[in-house]
Amino acid sequence: MKEEIVLFKIHRALEEGKSFYEATRAHWRMDTRRLQHIQYAVGVDRGKIVCAFRPLKWETVLEDGPDYKRKHFEGVEVSDEVLSQFQDAELKLLAKFGARKELAYASLTDID
Numbered sequence: 645m646k647e648e649i650v651l652f653k654i655h656r657a658l659e660e661g662k663s664f665y666e667a668t669r670a671h672w673r674m675d676t677r678r679l680q681h682i683q684y685a686v687g688v689d690r691g692k693i694v695c696a697f698r699p700l701k702w703e704t705v706l707e708d709g710p711d712y713k714r715k716h717f718e719g720v721e722v723s724d725e726v727l728s729q730f731q732d733a734e735l736k737l738l739a740k741f742g743a744r745k746e747l748a749y750a751s752l753t754d755i756d
Contacts, residue, residue: 649730651737651740651748653689655688668687668697672714672716676715679715683699693734696726699719733755736750736755737755
């Protein structure tokens with residue numbers, strides 16, 4: 645199965661005053677092999693899906709230091725209709741998170 649959605653817990657970044665986009669796009673420790681399959685990046689704030697973006701380009705943040713090999717994307721916000729589809733499937737999508745995990749992967753079939 646190809647993971648086509650990545651979900652990020654963004655509440656800490658929002659508390660720091662970051663926008664939904666900045667909170668969702670940056671500094672995630674991810675498996676590089678999965679990036680080619682990601683069509684949507686979804687921001688989750690305290691158990692609620694609050695935003696979603698379509699990544700257009702993924703980059704490595706730094707090649708060394710504390711953020712070594714963390715990823716961020718450049719992308720565009722999805723339409724309200726697409727965001728609503730994610731929100732309608734919220735329970736199913738949020739169940740993908742493991743204990744104490746900051747990110748989770750899901751398939752587009754999970755929002756059908």
